[in-house]
Amino acid sequence: MGKKMSGASSLVKSLESAGVDVMFGIPGGAILPAYDPIFDSSIRHILVRHEQGAGHAATGYAQVTGRVGVCIATSGPGATNLVTPLADAAMDSVPMVAITGQVPSNAIGTDAFQEADIRGITMPFTKHNYLITDPDQIPRAIAEAFYIASSGRPGPVLVDIAKDALQKETDFNWPKELSLPGYRPQLEPVNQSILDAAALIAQSSKPVLYVGGGAIKANASKELLQLAELLGIPVVTTLMARGAFPDSHPLHYGMPGMHGTVGAVTALQKSDLLITLGARFDDRVTGKLSTFAVNAKVIHADIDPAEIGKNRFADVPVVGDLKRTIAALIPAVKAEFAKKSPDYSAWNASMNKLRATYPLGYDLPKDGSLSPQYVIERLSTLTGPEAIYVAGVGQHQMWASQFVKYENPRTWLNSGGLGTMGYAVPAAMGAKVGAPDTPVWAIDGDGCFQMTNQELVTCALNNIPIKVAIINNESLGMVRQWQTLFYEGRYSNTSLESKRIPDFVKLADAMGCIGLTCDRPEDVDSIIKKANSINDQPVVVDFRVFKDAMVWPMVAAGTSNDDIMIAREMAPDWDSQEL
């Protein structure tokens, strides 16, 4: 027999038993019983200003620490405010547990006050979810939720608990073991698939390591570095994988995809073997799928068997944990190379030449105004690769991926799959809570910032001194870029006028943060240094940048990667390259 207590106490004890040290949330009627034992718990509860902030903060915390992020909300609107961060976490495979209160079990289905069927709503984008009406089931549900969220391909799990289940008396029994007959993630790769992969690598002449976010989730950076150096071939890291492999490494070609480097996009495109590690052939990477890397065979290593063959046929599927997969692949490749050592030198030489011809770059604005790319480049140089960078969604996100130099995993956070504007500030808050001694810079758009900046109040009150660089181009810049390119410059509803309203410095000040502003190139360094020197308060810098800057290179949506443009109406000069 366990200890007698309320369902609410059982919930909090369960969260403690699951190892939770912090959670983000807002109370309300249905979850209120739980907030009483939370008051006495060792778990730090951070009171946010909007449940969406709680959800993204849990994500930021999880992405930085590798642990499960936890958020908590009341029924109805509290729960529905978690919908976006849950969908976001599902798309980016983030381990998260969301706890929501539900109306009392006898009121479920009656359209009771603040009733929303959050279990039904979140079915499509949670890894699993629960509706608990019996307090005795709370510990098991919580234990399962943490196990499911953090094992296999990580993802969000929601536990919805009826108010009466929180109020009733129950025995607290933390389960010693779990039995989930329908959930058996395969961690160990099948040996034959490793041997097949190694053989295919040895036969190839133009192989590329196509690395996705799974490499970071699996903590496989060390093994990846060994494999890359053993093979000596181009490595590309997707938007979700930036930091999995050092940007400074000579084998690194940067990011592939819609705004990828010419080198990375072309290496995939011309390859005869894609060694795909924890990546999922997303449309933003492949461009028009039928024209993607048409001459390449595919090794596809992923922990989620459903990713294999979903978008692209895999010649050699390898299901398993990526750290183990790469560790197993290294000796298998060595054994193959001992038989016959392949010669990738011609391939490397042509890719090297291409990369050298088309490095990432940007033009400075002719009117002398501030270049957004320059700001981000300086931010990276002056702050360094040990810091954590968190982006919103839009042009600034792409520039932050391109122009910040990443050397370490878990230092680049962004909303890759869902593309959630408003992600940056709360995710940076969660990141800072997870890594309190590391500088955390949110690189946010003026549009995104206006969606979730209220969490700066939470940061200011809870000693979470993040820094925010608003890349203020007074517009929904990415949408504006598409209007420039595809809608004859008809700027329908993309002007935010945010150099006029709001006054970001005053807004920062009102929220208990230090507000700084910068609109001259010559002030950029000193203002970044000043922001970096402030560590006891959140800082917001309004970088007032040139509004017509564009993100290049670009593969227009739905077109082939072969049609990559390096600037407006400017394709690479393919004739001068031998590919």
Next chain:
Amino acid sequence: MSKHTLAVLVENSPGVLARVAGLFSRRAYNIDSLAVGPTENPEISRMTIVINVESHSLEQVIRQLDKLVNVIHIAELKQDESVQAELILVKISATAKNRFDVDAVLETYDAVIVDESSETLTIEATGDAAKISDLLNALERFGIRELAQSGLVGIERGSRSLAERTLSVQSIPTAESGQADYQN
């Protein structure tokens, strides 16, 4: 497009039908029929799902289904290696005049009369899709007033059962306290 029959063992937990139906709908998989019922094990329900897919994506459908935590096992029931049946209840117009003709049809198809009125007969029949469709064609000329048809159910031929092949359950130890590292 080709048809496939899947036998799916699921945990008998609330919401599992919604999970499966939701998955098919959001991934735009075409369901021809879906039947759910209890099994020999009270904790497990069985769904028989007939889907219409391009052959290359059958595997994708199975893998996506398998990701649902409540889905325990999925097996494809091949036509020649399984027994498959659906049930119909059909109300036809029948009078004393054509009763003899009706009886002849029913005999051919092993169908039985389960209810009758002065103008109608209600007929019950079971069988695979081909037999049911032939029977309905044969009844057409009497006038079909109402048709209720179940989804297909199926079971593999031979002595083995799906459950005994799949239900070797492993239990997962939880960490006493502190977050377990389940990945490594």
